[in-house]
Amino acid sequence: MHLIVAPVLVPAVLAALMLLRPARLTRLGQRLSILAMLAQLAIAVALIVLSADGEVRVYELGSWPAPYGIVLVLDRLAALMLLLASVLGLAVLAHAVLTRHDQQGWHFHPLFQFQMLGLNGAFLTGDLFNLFVFFEVLLIASYGLLLHGQGAARLQAGVQYVVVNLVGSTIFLVAIGVLYGTTGTLNFADMALRVSTAPPEEQALIRAGAQILIAVFALKAALLPLHLWLPRAYASTSAPVAALFAILTKVGVYSIIRVTTLVFGEEAGAAAWAPAGWLLPAALLSVLVGFVGLLAARELRLGAAFGVIGSTGTLMVAASVFTPETTAAALFYLPHSTLAAALLFLVADLVLRRRGERQDRLEPGPSMPGAGLLAVLFLLSAIALAGLPPLSGFVGKLLILASVADNPAAWWIWGTILVTTFLAILALARAGSVLFWTRDDAPPHRERVRAAVHAPRLAAPALMLVAALGALTVFAGPATAYTRAAADQLHSRTAYITAVLPDSGVRR
Amino acid sequence: MTVELLVASAIGVMTAAGVYLCLRGSTFSVVLGLAMLSYAINAFLFSMGRLVVDRPPIYDPSAPGFTDPLPQALVLTAIVIAFGMTALVVVLALRSYLESGTDDVNGAGAEPPPADGDAPDDPAEPPCT
Numbered sequence: 001m002h003l004i005v006a007p008v009l010v011p012a013v014l015a016a017l018m019l020l021r022p023a024r025l026t027r028l029g030q031r032l033s034i035l036a037m038l039a040q041l042a043i044a045v046a047l048i049v050l051s052a053d054g055e056v057r058v059y060e061l062g063s064w065p066a067p068y069g070i071v072l073v074l075d076r077l078a079a080l081m082l083l084l085a086s087v088l089g090l091a092v093l094a095h096a097v098l099t100r101h102d103q104q105g106w107h108f109h110p111l112f113q114f115q116m117l118g119l120n121g122a123f124l125t126g127d128l129f130n131l132f133v134f135f136e137v138l139l140i141a142s143y144g145l146l147l148h149g150q151g152a153a154r155l156q157a158g159v160q161y162v163v164v165n166l167v168g169s170t171i172f173l174v175a176i177g178v179l180y181g182t183t184g185t186l187n188f189a190d191m192a193l194r195v196s197t198a199p200p201e202e203q204a205l206i207r208a209g210a211q212i213l214i215a216v217f218a219l220k221a222a223l224l225p226l227h228l229w230l231p232r233a234y235a236s237t238s239a240p241v242a243a244l245f246a247i248l249t250k251v252g253v254y255s256i257i258r259v260t261t262l263v264f265g266e267e268a269g270a271a272a273w274a275p276a277g278w279l280l281p282a283a284l285l286s287v288l289v290g291f292v293g294l295l296a297a298r299e300l301r302l303g304a305a306f307g308v309i310g311s312t313g314t315l316m317v318a319a320s321v322f323t324p325e326t327t328a329a330a331l332f333y334l335p336h337s338t339l340a341a342a343l344l345f346l347v348a349d350l351v352l353r354r355r356g357e358r359q360d361r362l363e364p365g366p367s368m369p370g371a372g373l374l375a376v377l378f379l380l381s382a383i384a385l386a387g388l389p390p391l392s393g394f395v396g397k398l399l400i401l402a403s404v405a406d407n408p409a410a411w412w413i414w415g416t417i418l419v420t421t422f423l424a425i426l427a428l429a430r431a432g433s434v435l436f437w438t439r440d441d442a443p444p445h446r447e448r449v450r451a452a453v454h455a456p457r458l459a460a461p462a463l464m465l466v467a468a469l470g471a472l473t474v475f476a477g478p479a480t481a482y483t484r485a486a487a488d489q490l491h492s493r494t495a496y497i498t499a500v501l502p503d504s505g506v507r508r
Numbered sequence: 509m510t511v512e513l514l515v516a517s518a519i520g521v522m523t524a525a526g527v528y529l530c531l532r533g534s535t536f537s538v539v540l541g542l543a544m545l546s547y548a549i550n551a552f553l554f555s556m557g558r559l560v561v562d563r564p565p566i567y568d569p570s571a572p573g574f575t576d577p578l579p580q581a582l583v584l585t586a587i588v589i590a591f592g593m594t595a596l597v598v599v600l601a602l603r604s605y606l607e608s609g610t611d612d613v614n615g616a617g618a619e620p621p622p623a624d625g626d627a628p629d630d631p632a633e634p635p636c637t
Contacts, residue, residue: 129582136589143596152607156615159535159597159604163613166542166593167530173549173586180579181556 003050004059004074006043007082007120011036015113030097033109037090040116044083051079052482054489056499058126066126066500067187073126073500076486077331081123081254084335087468088247088342089116095346095461096240099353104149104238111148115141115244122251126500128179128186131255132172135220139165142248145241146233157236164219164229172216178209188262189500192493196267203270210264214256214275221252223316224285227309231293234305239349242301243342249312250338257319257327261490265322279320280409284416286313291420295427300348300360303431307344307385310420311337314387317413318400325403328487332480333396336472340384340393343465347381350374350459351435362431364440373459375436380466382428387421392472397421399480515555522548534611535601542597546590554583 014036018029050057051074059072093112095101102108118138125131143165147158180186182202183194195206219226230249234242256275264271290310297303315337318330352360354368368374380391387393397417404413472479489495497504522544529541557579565577605611 129585133585133589140593140596143600147600152604155600155604155607159600160613162593162597162600163530163538163542166590166597167545169589169593170542170545170549173553176582177549177553177556177579180582181558186578 001057001059003043003046004057004072004124005061007040007047007086007124008072008117010039010043011113011117011120015110015117018110018113019107026103029109030102033093033112034090034097036113037086037093037116040082040120041086041090044079044086047074047079048083050074051076054485054495056489056496058499067185067190070130071126071187071500072124073188073496074124075496076482076489077254077258078123080331080335080482080486081250082120084250084338085116085119085123085247088244088338088465089119091346091461091464091468092240092244092342094464095243095349095458098458098461099240099349101149101238101240107144108148111141111144112244114138115145117141119247119251123254126188128176128188128191130186132169132176135172135251136169138248138251139169142245145244146237148241149238151236153236157232161229161233168216168219171212171219175209175213175216178205178212182206182209187500188259189497189504192263192265192268192497193501193504195263195271196269198269200270206269207271207274210268210271210274213259214264214279217252217255217259218275218279218282219252221249221256221312221316222286222309223252223279223282223313224289225282227286227289230309231302231305234308234345235299235302239301239345239352242305243345243349246308246338246341246345249308250315250334253312253315253319253330253334256316257330257490260322261327262493262496265491265493273322276320276322279316280413283313283316283320284412286310287317287416287420289313291423291427295423295430297427298362300351300362300431300435301345303362303427304341304344304348304385307424308341310424311341311385314397314400314417314420317417318403321404321407323403324484324487324491326400326407327490328480328484329396329399329403331483331486332399332476333393336384336392336396336469339465339469339472340381340391343377343381343462343469344385346462346465347374347377350377350462353458362434364434364438367439368436370456371436373456375432377459377462377466378432378436380469381462382425382432384469386424386428388425390473391469392476395473395476395480511559511561515551515559519548519552519555522551533613533616535597535604535613536611538613539594539597539601543590543594546586546594550583550586550590553579553586555579 014032018032021028057074061070115138118134118141121134122131125134143162146161147154182205183191185191185194198206222230234245264274266272287310290306290313293306294303294310297306315330315333318326348360351374355365358365384391384393387397401414401417404410526541526545526548529537529544532538557576560575563573563575564571565575567574608615
């Protein structure tokens with residue numbers, strides 16, 4: 001079953017090929033990159049179909065059996081994340097090619113494919129150190145993409161982003177060291193078994209290692225108070241890159257869900273649900289800060305960056321309760337919040353291109369050509385980000401609210417999510433009315449209208465994301481059934497452990 | 509006992525120095541701090557395989573014991589990544605200094621940055637056909 005390794009191999013091989021091509025063959029690079037994304041999309045769909053039967057499939061790299069070799073593991077959650085990454089990647093890549101953002105520097109397409117390689121690998125791997133390596137791959141590619149096109153503001157934000165993530169990687173290594181030192185393994189399934197049978201004197205150290213590890217993932221997910229790196233980095237990079245980065249925070253959320261349910265679950269002794277105590281308050285605060293930031297932002301892209309913090313926080317609220325119902329709700333809201341945030345970044349880019357020197361600042365500007373289509377797109381992205389009907393964000397928020405009804409903190413969660421939804425509506429309505437309904441044709445501004453900037457086909461990738469959100473809404477029934485099954489699979493970890501370690505003696 | 513104490517306190521002192529330097533305002537001290545932190549963590553990872561003297565890293569029936577080779581392989585990977593990343597940060601900090609005229613991480617004391625490089629009126633952008 002070599003299909004499981006394909007999401008890692010395809011971008012790796014094609015990125016290397018693209019580096020070899022002569023620089024003047026730009027068309028060839030674009031075609032190869034789009035081909036790579038289409039192939040990844042097809043593979044992801046095939047893997048979703050494959051994983052739908054509920055079996056956990058294991059791919060042993062080099063046929064070395066676990067726990068000695070490194071394994072890739074495909075279950076429903078991994079397949080879902082792969083599909084999300086490839087849909088988002090395809091839309092963002094199309095936007096970058098259509099707006100010619102990929103021509104503003106060297107090696108955009110190889111960096112993009114290495115980013116996909118890191119993402120796909122992080123979703124598939126079943127080994128803690130391998131997860132670290134894939135994190136590094138996606139981070140290194142993201143440094144390159146963040147700085148693509150350059151400019152002083154971008155460089156400065158880039159330095160901060162790189163430094164913060166390097167410190168994060170260092171702390172990741174500390175967590176790996178502590179967990180390896182106490183359990184003697186790096187394989188997730190093996191570690192889960194050894195954590196539950198660890199002697200009492202090791203348990204305090206394991207608990208400390210778990211907290212450090214989850215703190216690193218919280219940094220990647222931009223949970224309060226570890227969110228400060230995100231707004232400036234996302235607002236100062238180019239819109240397609242920021243749209244792709246909408247999934248980077250979700251890698252943190254994915255890792256928290258995966259590691260906590262598998263390794264630090266019910267049977268982990270002193271480390272059982274170790275991070276649950278502080279994750280929920282941190283998530284609630286991130287929701288609040290994210291949407292207040294959206295309200296306070298004076299630029300559309302900065303607002304979208306705070307929207308990423310807010311919607312990832314909403315997602316973390318559900319993901320940090322750790323019951324099958326809440327995890328299922330979180331897994332439904334996860335693709336929605338990723339696509340919605342990416343859509344807002346793409347729309348912000350389309351707006352920015354039509355406003356000359358005013359860029360995406362929320363102030364009255366000259367009349368925009370083709371504002372009708374753009375206003376509709378902005379309305380749809382605002383509906384999606386705020387979580388209003390008829391798009392899938394409403395279903396996702398409803399699922400989250402319903403799933404936490406039994407939680408002692410239910411009133412806090414309901415209050416925070418409902419109030420912040422109102423804040424988001426307020427902020428986006430104000431932004432939309434300033435951008436599309438007020439006009440200021442007075443100087444100083446110079447308008448250099450070019451047909452290329454206003455071609456309606458530039459909106460095609462954004463429309464593709466709208467279509468994906470629409471599909472998630474129309475097929476909400478099958479989608480919730482799938483996420484529910486994925487959550488059940490996560491919370492009954494024996495299937496995962498027996499698949500990876502058939503001789504471990506754990507009964508299904 | 510002495511070896512453990514020495515290694516542990518060396519890691520502790522280096523981590524403390526690294527954290528202090530990382531919290532400074534100028535990019536140069538931050539880079540030094542990152543290098544210091546990564547040294548500390550490499551020594552930490554290495555000692556997670558337990559400190560033993562005069563033991564082979566592979567299983568040998570004639571030897572009285574063996575030392576865990578895996579942390580050494582992990583340290584090697586971590587060293588390579590940290591080395592590459594430090595080089596990248598140095599180049600980035602240098603470019604940032606040359607473009608903004610300040611060594612400050614937050615850009616304090618810089619002239620107002622010029623317009624975004626991704627501005628739509630970039631003359632280098634070829635017209636679409």
